[in-house]
Amino acid sequence: MTFMDKVYTLRTEVYSEGWNLWDETLYNRAFRVPKSVEELIFDAEQRELLNKAIAALPEIQRRRFLLYHEYNLNYRQIGEMEHCRPQSIRHSVIRAKEKIKAVIEKYRAGQ
Secondary structure, eight states: OOHHHHHHHHHHHHHHHHHHHHHHHHHHHHHOOOOOHHHHHHHHHHHHHHHHHHHTSOHHHHHHHHHHHTSOOOHHHHHHHHTSOHHHHHHHHHHHHHHHHHHHHHHHHHO
16 A cells, blocks of 8 residues: 555545544534523532532532543552652542531522
8 A cells, every 4th residue: 555545544434534524513403402501500509519519519529620630540549649648538528528418408409
């Protein structure tokens, strides 16, 4: 296979993949049901409540929770960053989840 044949093959593969991605995007747009205004407002309120609950956490728990859930680091990686045992990180993340859950349940009970 010559160099130009390889270039042509590569272009064809990229071109067809691009069309497949574009077709998939169109399919998703065509069959995705848009959310109602009420659903959008509810989602925004839930995000705001979650952000407030996370902000209310102590700094260490908040940092560990976000590293674990937002940045997808595991307990060992976070422990290496903070120079502590993975079990300590795990316990801290679990406590953060419990506190967040309590804030959300308290809010829902007040509605």
